Amino acid sequence: MGIDCTIMGELAETSRRFTPMGRSLMLGRQEMTVSNNPLRRPYNSKKRYQRMLDRHQVDASIEDIIQADGYSETLFDALGFKDIETLDVLDYELDPExxxxIHDLNKPIGPELEEQFDFIFDGGTSEHVLNVITSLENIYRMLKPGGRVLGVHPLNGWPxxxxxQFTSELVYAFWKHQCNCEVVKCLALSRTPHLFRRDLHDPTVTGKNNRFRSVLSPWLKTPACRLxxxxxxxxxxxAEMGDAPQQLRYNITWKESASKTGVRQ
Structure with a gap:
């Protein structure tokens, strides 16, 4: 998907709380979507990027961060994710230097990549991998104990x-309930900065599914913007990977049914 102004803000927010001591990795070499035409794409203008950097107290200028090739290694360096590496299925986008x-995330990684990275950025790569669970398991296995993953994926308005199309159910089912990891944040965020932001909870904790109303009308259940x-x-x-859980919201239904009928589910 590339790193737009909104995604950069999430990277910057994470960098304020966490600085990796070892290797960092991005899945797919991520481009920066800085627009040279603020009238056409005002929310990805250089001015917006600079405001986001200033908001998160990043001591850097957007002019210094922009790379001639359009990619994002300089941005990651400025945020504290030094010398970030790239994993991709082909080498045609990789910097020769x-x-x-090179690895196909449809297939399990080899032992040489296990527990190698303190930080992994999945900026919209895993949803393009057919064997999606293998892809997520690869991320888990590549993380060191104490390492963290930041994932950004289309949620709404990207048919x-x-x-x-990933959901919060997948995040909590895989990372929390199968892999016993701590989910620090899970949220729905509008592509347009500051238009829509909602925390998405674990339904096994609240007993309710994640739902939100439109920013334009309380009768519409889906916000009228890309999320x-x-x-x-x-x-x-x-952390240790266990058995795959059932979908979390059905676990709630089954438990409610068992409490009413006395039949063990």
């Missing part, structure tokens, strides 16, 4: 963008 890791799903998870020292 930096290189990268046929990828093979899948990102943004999540951050930490692989704790004692």
């Amino acid at each position: 930096r290189g990268g890791i 046929a963008h990828g093979i899948y 990102y799903l943004v999540y951050e998870a930490i692989k704790g020292e004692g």
Whole structure:
């Protein structure tokens, strides 16, 4: 998807709380979507990017961050994710000097990549991988204990963008309930900065599904704007991948049914 002004804000917010001591990785070499025409794309103008940097107290100028090739390594360096590496399925986008890791996320990683990274950025890559669980398991296995992943994926208003459209159910089911990781944040965020932002909870804690109303009308259940799903998870020292859980909201229904009927589900 690339790193627009809104996604950069989430990266900057994470960088204020976490600085990796070891290797960092982005899945797919991410471009920056800085617009040179503020009338056409006002929310990705250089001025908007600079305001986001200033808001998160990043001591850098957007002019210094922009790379001639349009990619984002300089941005990651400015945020504290030094010498970030790239994993991709092909090498045609890789920088010849930096290189990268060539691997198809449809397939399990080899032992040489296990527990190698303190930080992994999945900026809209996993939803393009058919074997999506293998892809997520690869991310989990590549993280060191104590490492964290920041994921940004289309949630609403992106039909046929990828093979899948991720939801908060997937985030909590995989990272929290299967992998025993801590989900630091999970939210729905409008592509247009500051228009829509809602925390998405774990339904097994609240007993309710995640729902939100439109910013234009309380009768519409879906906001009338494009939304990102943004999540951050930490692989704790004692994290261990377990069996795949059932969909979380059905667990709630089954437990309610069992309490009424006395039949064990």
